[in-house]
Amino acid sequence: MRAFLGMKPLLVLFTVFVLAPVLGRSLNPSLNDDVLGLIVFKADIQDPKGKLATWSEDDDSPCKWDGVKCHPRSNRVIELSLDDFSLSGHIGRGLLQLQSLRKLSLSKNNLTGSLTPNIAHIDNLRALDLSENSFSGPVPEDFFRQCGSLRTISLAKNKISGKIPGSLGSCASLAAIDLSLNQFSGSVPAGIWSLNGIRSLDLSNNLLEGEIPKVIGGLNNLRAVNLGNNRFTGQVPDGIGSCLLLRSIDLSENSFSGNLPQTMQKLSLCSYLNLHQNSFAGEVPEWIGELKSLETLDLSGNRFLGEVPSSIGNLQALKVLNFSANGFTGSLPKSMAYCTSLVALDFSKNSMAGELPAWIFKAGLEEVSLSEKKLSGSANSPVSSSIGNPPQNLQVVDLSLNQFSGEIASDIGVLSSLRSLNLSGNSLIGPIPVTIGELKALDNVDLSENRLSGSIPLEIGGAFSLKELRLETNFLTGKIPTSIGNCSSLTTLIASQNRLTGPVPAAMAKLTNLQNVDLSFNNLTGGLPKQLVNLPNLLSFNISHNNLQGELPAGAFFNTISPSSVSGNPSLCGSAVNKSCPTVLPKPIVLNPNSSSDSTTPGTLSSNLGHRRIILSISALIAIAAAAVIVIGVIAITVLNLRVRSSTTHSPAALALSAGDDFSHSPTTDGNSGKLFMFSGEPDFSTGAHALLNKDCELGRGGFGAVYRTVLRDGRPVAIKKLTVSSLVKSQEEFEREVKKLGKVRHDNLVEIEGYYWTPSLQLIIYEYVSGGSLYKHLHDGAGGNFLSWNDRFNIILGTAKSLAHLHQMNIIHYNIKSSNVLIGSSGEPKVGDFGLARLLPMLDRYVLSSKIQSALGYMAPEFACKTVKITEKCDVYGFGVLVLEVVTGKRPVEYMEDDVVVLCDMVRGALEEGRVEECIDGRLQGNFPAEEAIPVMKLGLICTSQVPSNRPDMAEVVNILELIRCPSEGQEEL
Structure with a gap:
């Protein structure tokens, strides 16, 4: 042998x-x-x-x-x-x-290659499990040609692509199919819907499309079906009600629409129903209460309307209920008090009103989220009313963005299991309860945007598990307590826009996990502790607009701190504020100026020294006189400015930004004064018209206009775009309608529009201010930009893709995607700006438009040059593809060499064909990147830049592909 x-x-x-x-x-x-x-x-x-x-x-x-x-x-x-x-x-x-x-199970390994019928005798196998490997490519159509004995098949969590082979539908003995977490595309073979013995079908997290056929009703043995995170469309057929043994249904993250079929009320054994993120509409039917086995019901992210049916109270086995992000109105039904098994409740992002029911805090709930509603009442009553039987299991409370008033209950300390507390965006008053320090499990507190007063309690140090503390936009006073140094897990401390005084405590240097600090717009004094340079994980430290003084700490993070993070502190010095610190000189020797003794006598002044004394006195007098002249000049200039300002009261620029102008919450339409509208209802600015005229306030210029920075009276900075295409802009009514539409667009990776200003000759759009600068600066401005790691670049690409997918879902084309329009937020997240502006310019054809955004050279899709080809979202996909290549390679879309012009797409495509694509990756990464991510990302960029629009993927597809590319690298160390 x-x-x-x-x-x-x-x-x-x-x-x-x-x-x-x-x-x-x-x-x-x-x-x-x-x-x-x-x-x-x-x-x-x-x-x-x-x-x-x-x-x-x-x-x-x-x-x-x-x-x-x-x-x-x-x-x-x-x-x-x-x-x-x-x-x-x-x-x-x-x-x-x-x-x-009979059984082949090779799951949870790293096996690669494509699947062929020769891996084993499929005709003999009863169980085949190849899940959680790295198999790729399509499954051959004849893979299951002889599978008469096969009962279970799992190919989950691989990289398999192509269509599901039709031969799988011939495996008549199949009881379980799991093809989840792959890249299967196309429609589901009809034969699979006719497998009468199937008990479990999981096709989730793929790229599948089509509708659920009516024949699903023939699957009498079906216990679980998961079609989540695909592209399925249409209505759920009535036939699903015939699958009486169904216990689990997951249709989440698709494009299903219509009403819930009434036949579903027959599914009395169903314990899990997840319809999250679809387009279901209408009212939730009363018969939902007949599904008495339900333990999880998730209808979030749909278009349901009306009131929550009272029959919900019949679901006494219900543990998780999520109705968030719909259009529900009315109040929570009282019958829900009978849902005594509830563990998690989420009704956030609806239009419901009324008071917070007391039963919420008397149940055994662990998570409560009722944010972004119109709930009112006192925040004191729910906790206080439950003291007799405190909700010991409560872990997450989110009541943010409501209309709660009153004080936070002083006995909040009874919530011993509380991990996350979010009461932001309400009208709460009074102090932060000292009992908050008794919450030893608390790791997240957000009390921002209220009217809280008093000081940050010394007892806050008792909440030593705190990771994030947000107190911004309140009326807090007093010092930052030194006990904050006990919160050793703290990563985020935001207390900006308050009235805090005293120094930045040296105890903060103990917080070695600290990443983001914002203490801006307070009244802090003293110098910054030099020990802060020892914080190893610091990403941002904003102390702007205080009264701090002395030298900034030198070393580590503080060597590269952004100037905007330390501005507004006149007495600070150091390189970040472009102000040298005064050197310490020895005390001068003081001599007696009145002595007239002979110069030869020790200790007396000579005649020469006496003469020098007289000269110095004259110099001092001249300095004093010069200072007086300067003061008089400043006063004169100020008077002249006031006169000029008075004479230009009706200038559009002055009306747009002048702090002295009278803007009310209700925008005016007076022809002389123009119309200012702020979505937040805070129209006052702290700077004047000079912000539009002063080059120092200019942030940049683009095809649609120049952008300037100014500051609201509450100290919050905003960016203002002054449109330079006024003669082409729509009428006032159409302009306002379009801007208001764009103002409703909200996404973590989009720059928010906060308001606008209109006169016939001047239009302004007011944006949130993003402090990190543009992606272009980070990639191409040398020492002026910050180095981007591979993880930074991947997250920027993914975030940008998500923002464009969101725009396209709302039928908005960006038209002008480029690296200078991708801004970097304070936490490194990308924020895409300038979206949808072409909607304001109806007179622009594609040639005029392309000239207006000629700075986007290299990003423009080829169809812009063809008058007969329709401009669609695929133009954005093309620009995004160029942006992807720019981020990965660090090169501009078009580079002008001495004797040649290099187009980035062509260069990368040529390198790929020659097998040297890794040479294209930005040399600054110096090998610190995972090739298994970088190369597929570049290939995706090339696919997006296909010359034929129909060959480019949709942005939603791009997001899915990027998430699949990142999946194998989850948990890796940051590169």
Whole structure:
């Protein structure tokens, strides 16, 4: 045996696969067939952890090998289970020797290659599990051509693409199919919907499309169906009500529409129903209360309307209820008090009103989210009313963006399990309760945007698990307590726009996990503790607009701190504020100026020194006179400015920004004064018209106009775009309608529009101010930009893709995607600006438009040059593809060389064809990037820049592809 296997591998394979079938015609099958097959299988893979050490070619039988199970009588291998063995490599043909194999399970390894019918005898298998590997490519159509015995198949969590083979529908014995977390596309083969024995069907997290056919009603044995995160459309057919054994239904994150079919009320065994993020509409029917086995009901992110049906109270087994992000009105039904099993409740982002019911805090709830509604009442009553029976299990409370008033309950300390408390965006008053320090499990507190007063309690240090503390936009006074240094897990401390005084405590230097600090717009004094340079994870530290003084700490983060983060502190010095610190000089020697003794007498002044004293006095007088002249000049200029300002009261620019102008919450339409509208209802600015005229306030210029920075009276900065295409802008009514539409667009990766200003000759759009500068600056401005790691770049690409997908979902085309229109937020997140502006310019055809945004050279889709081709969202996809290549390579879309012009798309495409694509990756990364992510991202960028619009993917597809590219690298160290 050993001598046989000592032959060269090629000879062994020839013997096994060529001679063995011949010998088999005259001899009984040898037990060594299984040994040979498994040894050949082992030879094709890598086993870094030695999990297959027991597999030896010296053995006559493999039945005692790890992962191998044999039939008790025939001693032939019937099961091979190598789950989580850390194996890698390709599956060869060795397993074809296992003639009696019934179960093949190789899950949770890193096996690669494509699937072929030759991996094993599929016709004999009853269970095949290849999940959680790295198989790729399409599954051949004939893979399941002979699968009569197959009962379970799992290919989940691989990289398999293409269509689901139709032959899978011929596997009549199948009871479980799991093809989730791959890249399958197209429609589901009709045969799968006719597999009467199927009990579990999981096709989630793919790119599948089409509708659920009516024949689903024939799946009488179906217990669980998961079609989540695909592209399915249409209505849920009535036939689903015939699947009476259904216990779990997940149709989330698709494009299903219409009403819920009434036949679903028959599904009395259903315990899990997830319809999250679809387009279901209408009212939630009363019959929902008949699904009495429901434990999870998620209807979030749809278009449901009307009131919540009172029959919800019949669902006494319900544990998780999520109706967020719909159009529900009315109040929470009182009958919900009978849902005594509730653990998590989410009704956020609806239009419901009324007071917060007391039963919420008397139930056994662990998570309560009722944000962005119109709930009112006192925040004091819910907790206080439950003191007799405190809700010990409550872990998450989110009542943000409502209309709660009153004080925060002083006995909040009874919520001993509380981890997250969000009361932001209400009208709460009074102090922060000292009992907050008793919440030892608390890791997230957001009390921002209220009217809280008093000081930050010293007891805050008792909440030592705190990771995030947000107190901005309140009326807090007093000092930052030194006890904050006890919160050793703290990563985020935001207390801007308050009235805090005193110094920045040195105890903050103990917070080694600290990443983001914002103490701006307070009255802090003193110098910054030099020990702050020892904070290793600091990403942002904003102390602007205080009264701090002295030298900024030198070293680490503070060597590269943004000037805007320290501005507004006149007495601060250091390189970040472009102000040198005064050197410390020794005290001067003081001599007696009145002495008239002879110069030869020790200790007296000579005549020369006396003369020098007179000269110095004259210099001092001149300095004093000069200062007086300067003061008089300043006063004169101020008077002149006031006169000029008075004479230009009706100038559009002055009306747009002057703090002295009278703007009311209700915008005016007076022809002389123009119309200012702020979506937040805060129209006052702290700077005047000079902000539009002063080059120092200019942030940049683009095809649609120049952008300037100014500051609201509450200290919050905003960016104002002054449109330079006034003669082409729509009428006032149409302009306002379009801007208001754009103002409603909200996404984490989009720059928010906060308001606008209109006169016939001047139009302004007011945006949120993004402090981190443009992506262009970070990529191309050398020392002026910050270095972007691979994770930074990937997150920028993904965030930008999500923002464009969101715009396209709302039928908005960006038209002007480029790196200078992608801004970087304070936490490194991308924010896309300038979206939808072309909607304001109806007179622009594509040629005028392309000239208006000629700065986007290299990003423009080729169809802009063809008058007969329709401009669609695919133009944005093209620009995004160029942006992807720009981010990965660090090169501009078009580079002008001495004798040539290099187009980035062409350069990368050529490098890919020549097999040197890795050379295109930005050299500043210096190999610190995962090639398994970077190269697919570049290939995706090239696909997006296809010359034919129909060959480019949708942005929603792009997001899915990027998330699939990132999945294998989750948990890796940041590069």
